Amino acid sequence: MVAVRENLIEIQAGIAQAAEKAGRNKEDINIIAVTKYVTIERAKETISAGIVNLGENRNEGFLAKFEEIQDSATWHFIGSLQSRKVKDIIHHVDYIHSLDRKSLAKEINKRSQKTVPCFVQVNVSGEESKHGLAEEDVESFVKELAVFENIRVVGLMTMAPHVDNPEDTRPLFKKLRLLRDYIQKLDLDYAPCEYLSMGMSNDYKVAIEEGATHIRVGTKLVGKEI
Ligand SMILES: *Cc1c(COP(=O)(O)O)cnc(C)c1O
Numbered sequence: 001m002v003a004v005r006e007n008l009i010e011i012q013a014g015i016a017q018a019a020e021k022a023g024r025n026k027e028d029i030n031i032i033a034v035t036k037y038v039t040i041e042r043a044k045e046t047i048s049a050g051i052v053n054l055g056e057n058r059n060e061g062f063l064a065k066f067e068e069i070q071d072s073a074t075w076h077f078i079g080s081l082q083s084r085k086v087k088d089i090i091h092h093v094d095y096i097h098s099l100d101r102k103s104l105a106k107e108i109n110k111r112s113q114k115t116v117p118c119f120v121q122v123n124v125s126g127e128e129s130k131h132g133l134a135e136e137d138v139e140s141f142v143k144e145l146a147v148f149e150n151i152r153v154v155g156l157m158t159m160a161p162h163v164d165n166p167e168d169t170r171p172l173f174k175k176l177r178l179l180r181d182y183i184q185k186l187d188l189d190y191a192p193c194e195y196l197s198m199g200m201s202n203d204y205k206v207a208i209e210e211g212a213t214h215i216r217v218g219t220k221l222v223g224k225e226i
Contacts, residue, residue: 001223002223003045004042004048004051004221007223008049008221019208028213029212029213029214030053031221032055032078032216032217033053033055033221033222034055034078034200034221035055036218040068042223042225044068046221046222047073053074053076053214055075056075056076056077057078057079057080059081063088063092074094076096076214077098078098078157078197079098080098083106083107087107091112095119095154096116097121097197098121099118099119099120100120105145106148108150108151109148113150115152116150118151118153119154119197120133120141122157122176124158124172124173124179125172132157139183142183142191146188152190153188153190153191153192153193154192154195155180155194155195156179156183156196157198158173158197162202163202169206170209173206173207174210176198180193180194180195194213197212197215197216198210198215199216200215200216
């Protein structure tokens with residue numbers, strides 16, 4: 001497999017190019033290396049390459065890697081999360097990208113002893129197979145979170161459908177950005193909603209052009225081996 005360091009150079013060039021095109025500062029874009037397809041060794045290599053943010057989408061994979069890497073990484077939970085499994089990971093995660101229902105918020109709030117920065121997941125494509133709230137339900141959902149003192153809504157997250165031409169995802173990313181702007185303007189103290197978690201291996205450049213602050217890159221950065 002190509003060294004993470006080498007892949008990273010390419011991704012960084014892509015980030016710089018997209019940021020410049022959009023008139024943005026490339027330092028405002030955080031790379032989350034999605035290590036769900038790779039071994040613990042490869043995840044360690046990722047840290048050595050200078051990446052601090054790691055993303056996992058399942059409890060098992062997350063815990064296996066956390067055990068070895070601990071606080072040498074900032075941990076992002078990016079997959080759908082079952083309420084009954086919250087307690088297993090909650091003390092180790094730094095960000096949750098998949099907050100999509102009140103019962104989950106309630107469980108996170110109950111199990112955590114401190115504020116948990118969360119992204120609200122939105123299904124902007126409307127595909128049935130995708131997790132996340134419908135666009136029109138996001139405002140009322142965020143308002144409902146006011147009762148949970150340990151939940152902080154730091155941003156919105158979406159997963160675009162896989163398409164051959166990444167350009168086709170642009171309207172979806174734009175939709176999420178406009179929704180982020182709208183939620184931000186509500187000016188809720190527990191929901192600063194500054195960030196946009198969007199863009200993966202195939203479409204991260206378009207996502208950055210549309211305002212992504214956190215891109216979640218697996219295949220193109222760390223590869224796919226397990
Ligand atoms: C797997 C995954 C990614 C990374 O996908 P790649 O196409 O390999 O970059 C990003 N976000 C989520 C939520 C994922 O599950």
